[in-house]
Amino acid sequence: MKVLKKLVDNIKPTFSKGGKLGFLHSTFDAFETFLFVPDHVTKKGVHVRDSLDLKRTMTMVILALMPALLFGMYNTGYQHNLSIGGDMSFWAMFFFGLLKVLPLIIVSYVVGLGVEFIAAQIRGHEVNEGYLVTGMLIPLIMPVDVPLWILALSVIFAVVIGKEVFGGTGMNIWNPALLSRAFVFFAYPSQISGDKIWIEGLSKGEGIVDGFSGATPLANAAAGQDIPSFMDMFIGFIPGSIGETSTLAILIGAALLLFTGIASWKIMFSTFAGGMLTALLLNALAPEGSYMALPAVNHLVMGGFAFGAVFMATDPVTGSQTERGKWIYGFLIGVMAILIRVFNPGYPEGMMLAILLLNTFAPFIDHFVVQSNIKRRLRRAAIK
Amino acid sequence: MSNKILLRKGLNIPIKGSAVNQIARSISPDILAVKPTDFRGLNPKLLVKEGDLVKAGTPILADKKHPEILICSPASGTVKEIVRGEKRKLLQILIQTDKQQEYEPSNAHDICTSGEAKELKETLLSSGLWALIKQRPYGTIADPSKEPKAIFISGFDSAPLAAEMDYAMKNEFDNMQMGVNILSKITKGGVHIGLHADTFAGSPMHRLQKAKIHVFDGPHPVGNVGIQIHHISPINKGEIVWTLDLYALVAIGRLFNKGVFDLRRVIAVAGPKVIKPAYIETLPGIAIKEIADFADTSNEVRYGDEVGVRYISGNILTGDNVGIDGYTGIFHNVITIMAEGNYREMFGWIKPLRSKKFSVSRSYFSWLMPRKKYNLDTNLNGGERAFVVTGVYEKVLPMDILPLYLFKAILAEDIDKMEQLGIYEVIEEDVALCEFVCPSKSDIQDIISRGINNMIKEMS
Numbered sequence: 001m002k003v004l005k006k007l008v009d010n011i012k013p014t015f016s017k018g019g020k021l022g023f024l025h026s027t028f029d030a031f032e033t034f035l036f037v038p039d040h041v042t043k044k045g046v047h048v049r050d051s052l053d054l055k056r057t058m059t060m061v062i063l064a065l066m067p068a069l070l071f072g073m074y075n076t077g078y079q080h081n082l083s084i085g086g087d088m089s090f091w092a093m094f095f096f097g098l099l100k101v102l103p104l105i106i107v108s109y110v111v112g113l114g115v116e117f118i119a120a121q122i123r124g125h126e127v128n129e130g131y132l133v134t135g136m137l138i139p140l141i142m143p144v145d146v147p148l149w150i151l152a153l154s155v156i157f158a159v160v161i162g163k164e165v166f167g168g169t170g171m172n173i174w175n176p177a178l179l180s181r182a183f184v185f186f187a188y189p190s191q192i193s194g195d196k197i198w199i200e201g202l203s204k205g206e207g208i209v210d211g212f213s214g215a216t217p218l219a220n221a222a223a224g225q226d227i228p229s230f231m232d233m234f235i236g237f238i239p240g241s242i243g244e245t246s247t248l249a250i251l252i253g254a255a256l257l258l259f260t261g262i263a264s265w266k267i268m269f270s271t272f273a274g275g276m277l278t279a280l281l282l283n284a285l286a287p288e289g290s291y292m293a294l295p296a297v298n299h300l301v302m303g304g305f306a307f308g309a310v311f312m313a314t315d316p317v318t319g320s321q322t323e324r325g326k327w328i329y330g331f332l333i334g335v336m337a338i339l340i341r342v343f344n345p346g347y348p349e350g351m352m353l354a355i356l357l358l359n360t361f362a363p364f365i366d367h368f369v370v371q372s373n374i375k376r377r378l379r380r381a382a383i384k
Numbered sequence: 385m386s387n388k389i390l391l392r393k394g395l396n397i398p399i400k401g402s403a404v405n406q407i408a409r410s411i412s413p414d415i416l417a418v419k420p421t422d423f424r425g426l427n428p429k430l431l432v433k434e435g436d437l438v439k440a441g442t443p444i445l446a447d448k449k450h451p452e453i454l455i456c457s458p459a460s461g462t463v464k465e466i467v468r469g470e471k472r473k474l475l476q477i478l479i480q481t482d483k484q485q486e487y488e489p490s491n492a493h494d495i496c497t498s499g500e501a502k503e504l505k506e507t508l509l510s511s512g513l514w515a516l517i518k519q520r521p522y523g524t525i526a527d528p529s530k531e532p533k534a535i536f537i538s539g540f541d542s543a544p545l546a547a548e549m550d551y552a553m554k555n556e557f558d559n560m561q562m563g564v565n566i567l568s569k570i571t572k573g574g575v576h577i578g579l580h581a582d583t584f585a586g587s588p589m590h591r592l593q594k595a596k597i598h599v600f601d602g603p604h605p606v607g608n609v610g611i612q613i614h615h616i617s618p619i620n621k622g623e624i625v626w627t628l629d630l631y632a633l634v635a636i637g638r639l640f641n642k643g644v645f646d647l648r649r650v651i652a653v654a655g656p657k658v659i660k661p662a663y664i665e666t667l668p669g670i671a672i673k674e675i676a677d678f679a680d681t682s683n684e685v686r687y688g689d690e691v692g693v694r695y696i697s698g699n700i701l702t703g704d705n706v707g708i709d710g711y712t713g714i715f716h717n718v719i720t721i722m723a724e725g726n727y728r729e730m731f732g733w734i735k736p737l738r739s740k741k742f743s744v745s746r747s748y749f750s751w752l753m754p755r756k757k758y759n760l761d762t763n764l765n766g767g768e769r770a771f772v773v774t775g776v777y778e779k780v781l782p783m784d785i786l787p788l789y790l791f792k793a794i795l796a797e798d799i800d801k802m803e804q805l806g807i808y809e810v811i812e813e814d815v816a817l818c819e820f821v822c823p824s825k826s827d828i829q830d831i832i833s834r835g836i837n838n839m840i841k842e843m844s
Contacts, residue, residue: 002688005728033767037732039689040764041725045812045829046819047700048397048722051741051748053766053823055733057773060747126767170770170824260747264775321774321788370789374804377784380618 008032026120030127058132060262064253065136065311071249072242073097076144079199079239083214097144100200101242104139104151111152112138115159119168130169130176130317131159137177137311140243141304141352142184143197150188154180174359175318178308178352185352198239216240218303218341218348221294233301244307247300254310263314266323267330271309274334275300282342291342299338308337308351318359322369329365333358388581389615391602391782395744395817397544399700400757401661403652403718405551408662408678412483413670416459417476417711418444423455423515425524425840428474436463441488441645443512444477453525456512458647458667460486476711487644496562496640501570508566511639516632516714520613520625521808522836532626534573534617537633539589540580542607543699543813547652547663547717549630550587557588559637560630566640567633568594571626578612602782610814614783619808629715631668651712653678655700655720656759657693668714672697672706679721686761689727694762696720701816702829725763733766741765744779744821769824777828780817783809787818791828794835799842807835 013019015028032038033055042049077093077100080086088096112135120127138155158180163172184191191197199214216239217227228238236246244250257263279296286292299305313319313333320329333354340350420428427448432438438461443454461481469475492507499507505528508514517526517535526532540549553560568575574596579587581601590597598616600606609627619625631649638646647668654661658678666674672695684691696703698716706712712719732738742750742758750756777787785806793801812829819828 004730005688036728036730037763037765038767039726039728040767041762042764045827046816047694047696047703047705047720047762048399048760048820049763049765049825050745050821050823051738051743051750051765052745052821053733053825054769054772055766056745056747057823059734126769128769130772168770170772261745262747262773316774317772319774322786323775323778326775366789370786370805373784373786373789377618377620377804377806380620 004035008035023121026123026125026127027117030117030120033126055129055132057262058129060256060260061133061311062136064256064262065133065140065243067249067252068140068243068246068307069101069136071236071246072140072244073101075236075238075245076100076200076242078237079214083199096200100144101139103148104142104144104146104242105136107148107151108138108155109135111155112159115156115164119159119164123168125168128169130163134158134163134176137243138180141177141181141241141307143240144200144242145197146184147191150184150191153187154184157183170317172317173363174356175312175315178312178356178359181352182356185347198241214239216303216348217298221298221302222291222341222348224289224291227294227298227302230295230298230301233298238302241304241307244304247306250306250310257310257314263310264316264319264326264330266326267314267319267333268309270327270330271313271334271337272300274331275305275309275338276334278335278338282338294342299341303341303349304351305337308355309333312351312355313358318362320362320365320369322366324372325362325365325369329358329362332361332365388599388601390581391600391606391611391615393779393782394542394603394605395780395821396542396603397700397760397820398742398755398757399544399722399760400656401654401658401722402545403547403654403661403663405548406662407650407665408653408660409664409675411664411666411670411674412485413459413481413667413674415464415671416457416461416479416481416667416669417671418455418457418479418669419476419711419713420445420455420474421476422713422715423525424518424522424836426453426455426515428455430466430474430477432463432477434463434466437461438463438479439486439488440647441490441512445474447525450525450528452509452528453515454509454512455515456488456645458645458669460484487646490639490643490645492639493641493643496566499566499569504566505570507639508570508636511645513632513636513639513645516628516635518627520610520619520627520811522840523627523811524840526626527624530624532571532573532624533619535567535571535575535626535628536578536609536613536616537575537595537628537630538578538607538609538612539587539630540578540583540607541699541717542580542604543701543718544604545652545654545661545718545720546607546699547650549717550583550589551663552650552652552717553630553634554588556630556634556637557591559634559641560589561592562637562641563633563635564592564595566636567628573625576612576616578607578609578616580606605780605782605814605817608814610809610811611782614809621803621808623808629717631717647714649717651716652718653721654718655696655722657681657721657723668716669711672708672710672712672719675719676708684723686723686725687727687729687732691727691761692724694722694724696722700760701820702813723759723761725761725765727763729763745823764825766823766825768826771824771826773823776821776823777815777818780821781815783814785809787815790835791826791831794831794838797838799839802835802839807832807839811836 076097158176162176162179336354438457445455447453464480519526697712790805
């Protein structure tokens with residue numbers, strides 16, 4: 001540890017302003033603060049600070065994503081095994097998935113962090129840790145068969161257009177990870193929709209057992225076909241984007257986020273509540289045998305609903321920032337997600353668009369909350 | 385007991401080293417500093433020069449805009465040095481005391497019962513005690529030409545390691561009562577005193593006549609007078625209230641009881657680096673060197689780096705880092721001594737335990753040990769970032785104010801929005817906890833200062 005500190009101290013002048021490699025000072029700083037919590041002390045204002053910083057916050061979110069990631073790896077192998085009718089062991093399936101998913105994560109981080117470092121360098125800022133989470137989220141909401149170049153492009157789009165043009169972490173309007181997904185969805189529709197892409201190997205036409213479609217339960221439900229059992233969908237043995245299939249794994253992550261207070265329980269709760277109530281309402285109005293009649297609880301465990309509610313809707317930057325607004329924001333995400341799912345003929349999933357839509361409207365919701373606060377405070381003056 | 389106002393939001397920072405109720409020393413200081421920077425909005429005009437003889441209560445400074453507002457020497461002696469900073473800004477006036485403590489004569493005692501409001505105000509002004517009365521909005525020196533809605537005094541300080549007021553005031557009941565008598569004559573809205581539910585019964589203050597007692601319960605910042613005002617009678621646009629601390633109240637009482645300008649007070653010396661945290665009896669503006677022997681200055685190594693010691697006049701949230709060569713401020717009731725945090729902790733942000741670190745967040749394990757007191761230091765514990773996380777400030781600000789939106793309005797210099805969102809109701813100390821918990825390490829108090837300065841400029 002002492003040796004490392006000495007080394008850092010020795011090369012620091014080279015990377016400081018005025019040094020030979022001074023233009024790389026943001027990059028150097030990023031690595032230094034990664035190694036050591038900096039020796040910065042409080043200068044003005046309070047003399048002590050809470051130990052929580054953004055790095056720790058982001059680390060918690062990544063930890064919360066681990067169950068979904070690990071299950072996603074396993075499920076990748078499991079689904080593949082199912083499609084070829086093989087009899088792989090648990091570990092074989094897991095390692096199969098690991099080898100498929102790891103490249104996606106590596107591409108996401110290398111490309112995304114690359115852009116972040118360049119942006120920080122240009123601005124002369126410290127490198128933000130926001131991408132640590134985004135970089136994990138992006139692969140988890142992609143189908144496993146997404147080509148790496150498309151992934152790379154979508155990451156660049158997400159970081160540059162989604163974040164840096166607005167001024168970096170904390171300034172963006174839309175959730176960058178979802179934006180990358182939307183980019184892929186609209187720019188490369190043929191590569192990312194349909195039934196084949198959710199399971200590794202299927203799109204290349206490798207040996208498929210008879211009768212295996214590879215379609216996600218949502219697609220099946222939209223087409224009026226049978227869907228897997230609730231339990232299978234809850235635990236996650238279904239085709240889908242890598243991280244989204246297991247509601248159970250997602251809920252384990254949610255428990256960590258809620259316990260540590262990193263994510264807003266108001267948003268999570270109201271998103272689920274909004275989705276549930278809307279689905280129940282549709283059930284009540286549904287004609288016999290239509291998609292509207294799909295049992296309400298199934299909506300919550302299918303597709304990206306749970307993943308979106310736990311990890312995407314709760315993004316503090318793009319979500320509603322007032323405590324009252326959070327209730328409304330989350331609830332409307334739930335409502336919109338189900339409405340888009342059920343009434344949109346083109347695409348079976350609605351969570352992504354619902355969250356992006358409400359990201360757009362979050363400042364609008366907050367505006368009303370702020371106005372009501374202002375009015376209440378003015379009224380206080382009038383009463384007296 | 386009047387109605388209790390329970391505030392759930394807030395935080396008591398568990399820092400080691402609170403003072404035990406015992407006066408360790410009575411200090412007759414050698415050198416005293418009068419710091420014009422203690423008073424917001426003061427445009428100081430120097431009334432003395434180096435070498436002048438002064439008594440306790442001799443005016444040293446006057447306000448250029450309100451020449452009737454005077455700031456006086458707390459002790460008798462000689463003006464030793466006038467210290468200026470950049471652009472000749474007046475920083476402090478050092479007084480070499482003669483340790484005789486001669487007082488400027490005052491007729492205050494003669495009018496303590498018969499005096500009219502106007503007469504009493506004039507006496508307060510000429511005595512120099514007026515400068516200790518603050519005005520809200522903004523926390524500037526009270527404008528004597530204005531009529532305040534009411535006068536508010538917090539009867540306790542809930543800040544970490546702050547002096548316990550019941551102890552510091554235990555022999556001052558008569559002076560407090562006289563102070564209240566005088567103040568209640570100069571305002572129509574009356575004198576309001578906030579007490580804490582936990583200490584209410586044992587506090588002599590609840591026996592004070594002519595004051596309206598309000599009982600509060602909850603964690604810091606419940607003891608901040610601004611928070612109390614918000615729950616008793618919030619400040620709306622165009623309204624003015626005055627506030628003062630108990631030391632000022634006692635000083636006013638002494639002036640009218642005994643006719644002397646006597647600022648003697650009991651303050652705490654506390655903090656993790658104090659060997660025996662206790663109280664001292666002294667005057668405001670003493671040199672930190674006078675209490676240097678309270679500090680444990682042995683070389684301490686934290687995470688492989690040697691760290692220094694920080695001397696703070698005031699508490700860890702709002703005090704000034706004055707250093708070993710500095711002097712205490714007139715509005716501070718504690719001197720805090722703690723470790724600096726100039727160390728580099730390897731992989732600190734990712735270490736799961738970090739049992740020496742405190743956090744309100746449960747991403748650390750300090751929630752498992754709610755009674756543990758920490759040897760906190762001044763490390764920033766992270767890097768400065770843009771506002772990212774939401775909902776954290778709200779948890780420590782017990783006011784009907786949307787903190788994030790107020791801060792953003794200030795940063796955008798949007799005067800209308802600042803007004804609507806509550807700039808009139810807060811000063812720096814009220815949002816200090818927001819700054820403590822901020823994971824983006826923003827300088828929230830500095831933002832509020834900027835907002836207040838902007839408002840003062842805009843409104844004048």
